[in-house]
Amino acid sequence: MADDAVQRPLTGITVLDFSQFLAGPSCALRLSDLGARVIKVERPDGGDASRSLYLADLAFDRDSALFHAINRGKESYTADLKDARDIAAVKALIRNADVLIHNFRPGIMERLGLGWADVRHLNPRLIYAGVSGYGHAGPWKDRPGQDLLVQSLSGIAWLSGDRDGPPVPAGLSITDMMAGAHLCQGILALLVRRGVTGKGGRADVSLLETAIDLQFEHLSVHLNRAEPMPERSGISNANVYLAAPYGIYETADGYIALAMAPVDRLGELLEVPELAAFRPDRWFEERDEIKRLIRDRLIQRGTSAWLELLEPAGIWTAPVLDWPALRAEPAFTALQPIQSVRSPDGETLNLTRCPIRIDGEILSTGRPAPRLGAHRQSIDREQECAT
Template identity: 80%
Template sequence: MKSDTGHVVARRPLDGLMVLDFSQFLAGPSCALRLADLGARVVKVERPAGGDSSRGLYLADLPFDEDSALFHAINRGKQSFTADLKDADDLAAVKRLIERADVLIHNFRPGIMDRLGLGWDTVQALNPRLVYAGVSGYGPDGPWRDRPGQDLLVQSLSGIAWLSGDADGPPVPAGLSITDMMAGAHLCQGILALLVRRGTTGEGGRVDVSLMETAIDLQFEHLSVHLNREEPMPARSGVANANVYLAAPYGIYPTEDGHLALAMAPVDRLGELLGLDMLTDFAPDRWFAERDAIKAVIRDRLATKTTEHWRALLEPAGIWAAPVLDWPALRAEPAFEALHATQQVRSPAGDTLTLTRCPIRIDGSILTSESSGPRLGAERAQIERELDEGVTP
């Protein structure tokens, strides 16, 4: 691990910790991935027949080293231990691992780990120092507890999808699995907090998150307003909607050759710069009340020139503006190159795959990993030898 200046950090913060990752798809595995990036040894406990379901979840038909590229993106640097948790011998082998582990992560529906014999009470008795971490779709109680915990469904149920899109258009979900990934981040925060507490008390603990609670928390800015006002649902803007509670000009507008995002800006000053005299007379109390009328005037003006023309005019004047870039345009930016935002991982066969890297820097150092995701069950024999020899895995 090297810093921007070439400084090498000998140890990552979680070196020496072992994490057992029973989870599949995105939320749990993304949490375990971040712990691996920070130095933990992460062992995926997978069913022998097929393993993590994301091994076969192909995006754009992109395979890599026997599995989907998505699997490697979310499981790089991990190891694989296959076990049929309904088999007594395999369950005993897993319990031996649990006795040595520091963290256990799962994303089964409520009650499943108990039925498998690996519920909180059982595991705590096996290893009182263990941090036991679970992520579900809708929490442990309530009428939704057994619903499928899937990102698009949660975005739809939570109000997130409704927030996007113009007033006369349909709800628009985020193009990313935002509740999955953020729930994984929340779970990681809870795990790290319990590890800090363990360093003081010597005792482990339990942390639980859900996609729905994460989705609600993601909306704290908007919900904090809505919960304290006597109002129906707030109205989405009919023009360039980007935030139901922010005034004009906040939104994304078409230009002659692309799109331009405008953040918070004084409408009268923007009117001066754009040559729109009618906007200079709008008092601040009208910027929200008449936002669609204001935005429509801005939209029509911006469509007459190129994105770069408007950037050259607005940015030097202190107006917060940015072009809307697609991925090739982003990758062509010197700013993207300066971040060293990607890395290459290598399969056991020597093939390489370009992936994003851990976004965290430690002691000024970028955290990278050269290992792809594990082949199914590849490390079980090695880990069992370590257990037999009394070596801490």
């Protein structure tokens, strides 16, 4: 769907994005997808550090493809926040903005004269949103707020992998991306409140609080039981509190996932009569023995053969697909999850699109991330006309 094919709900909202890397920019990206104008405020000497953070050496239009993935559709305004003239120009932007996003460490914005107490007087309708690593108080507040470190500190890494193996972090920057989503939720809630009261407000999230919230399903059990860290299953671990057969198993030609399923019924289908001996109230306590029997049976046939047997019987199961296999699926094509952006030089880069549909319509954009400082002059002219 073209950029202007649907009236986006945040059309007319201006966002100043002072953040870099993932959490803050991903929040601003989603606001942009929903129609907001996002002006990325960057330092003149290099801009957002993710411009030069190359994954697999993949570059596009002078910057990393990663930068384009989370900054597509934005504008770039360069400013030295230690320069009095640039600070004055930035404050002029703030006076006319709706939202300000930053992810500086606690105290930095205040030292720059851009803290909440400073800017709320410039613009009482402003929504001021910040991401930190560990909040604004406590002994960890000045630690580096980085996704892998937070996964490690929060217990997330201990949830994956089998019992006798090491902790395994998620292969994605889950706390960064979810913190960005949480911040977006806070901003949208404050925009709704502003529509009622006319007053702005402040939203804050931290990577650590996000990591804790991500574990609510497990922590709500742990916090109400006198227990140490729950033990991971020794075989096909996928959830520390779920009974067998929950997990991923190797087949003769790949892997298959089994979710919640009656062990006795599974035994009938797999022709493993020993599984009938396990009572339902023992499916958790004896999960490793149950999983061993399932594992030893599933390895004997290919994934497709098992799916043809289990799916018609109502067993919750799925093949474990890699990216090429996923992309080959008609279900992937039906969702139209990929969009292309084009650089000023005519290069094309394929990226994921906004996963939200508005009024049934897909939200996509053909605009790449901005070149550093590309919009400084035009935005300054706008400010001059506004005053």
